[in-house]
Amino acid sequence: MGKVLKRPTRIVYPTPAALVTCVDREGKPNIITLAEVFHPCIANPTMIGLAIAPQRYSNRLIRETREFVVNFPTVDLVEKVDGCGCVSGRDVDKFERFGLTPMPAEHVKPPLIKECPVNVECVLKSVQPIGYHDFFMGEVVAIHVDEEVLDENGNIIPEKLRPIVFVLGEYWSLGERVGRYGFSREKGAA
Ligand SMILES: Cc1cc2nc3c(=O)[nH]c(=O)nc-3n(C[C@H](O)[C@H](O)[C@H](O)COP(=O)(O)O)c2cc1C
Structure with missing residues (x-):
């Protein structure tokens, strides 16, 4: 079988879905669903990229207050994730509408979402x-992780994150682990 040449477009491979929080100038919080959250390969400083269309209310808020929190939901929150991406904070309070709980962040004004196990300020x-989008590049200043997803040494247990990934317009969960970084060398295959 040959390969079919496609024009440049969104690639097939999964990206994490996230609930991104921001605030207006008075501190009122909003939530936007973004299913294409990018981690450029930069460790120090750690950066996160978001593509947000200019017409989104959150686009204006983040430009004005220059802070945001990326909250990574678990699969059981998928309806709320979809809901936060179908209505605007101009019209509704999404924390109230979708029963999500704001928690104070450490360094920034936008709140963490309590129900999400990982929150990145x-x-x-x-x-x-x-x-059609504006690409927002943010520097990570703090990461919060629920105790329940950590082992006794403080390391994240990947199975417990149960992230939602976005593939070609659909929400998916992750499957099984198939390896670990460097495992082929340990087996003598590389
Ligand atoms: C799964 C999903 C992914 C989305 N990804 C993006 C995105 O990457 N960029 C964007 O501008 N809007 C995206 N949206 C649309 C916004 O979440 C949506 O327009 C939202 O209502 C904007 O809220 P706001 O006006 O309160 O900022 C997505 C929506 C869904 C449901």
Whole structure:
């Protein structure tokens, strides 16, 4: 079988879905669903990229207050994730509408979402218009992790994260672990 050449478009492979929180100038919080959250390969500083269309209410809020929190939901929150991506914070309070609980962050004004096991506080570093979206680049300033997803040494237990991943317009959960970084060398295969 040959390969079919496709024009450049969103690639098939999964990206994590996230609930991104931000605040207006008075501190009122909002939530936007983004299913394409990018981690450029930079460890120090750690950066996160978000593509947010200019018409989104959250686009204006993050530009104005220059902070956001990326909250990673578990699969059981999928309806709330979809809901937060179908209505605007201009019209509704999404914390109230979807029964999500705001918690104070450590360094930024936007709240963490309690129900999400991992919450990443970010400070906006740049905004770059790209096509129909603006690309927001944020620096990670703190990460919160639920105790329940940590082992006794404080390491995250991946099975407990149960993230939602987005593939070609659909929500998926992750399957089985098939290896670990460097395992082929340990087996003598590399
Ligand atoms: C699964 C999913 C993924 C989404 N991804 C994006 C995205 O990457 N960028 C974007 O601008 N909007 C995205 N949206 C749409 C926004 O979440 C939606 O327009 C939302 O209502 C905007 O809220 P706001 O006006 O309160 O900011 C997505 C929606 C869903 C359901």
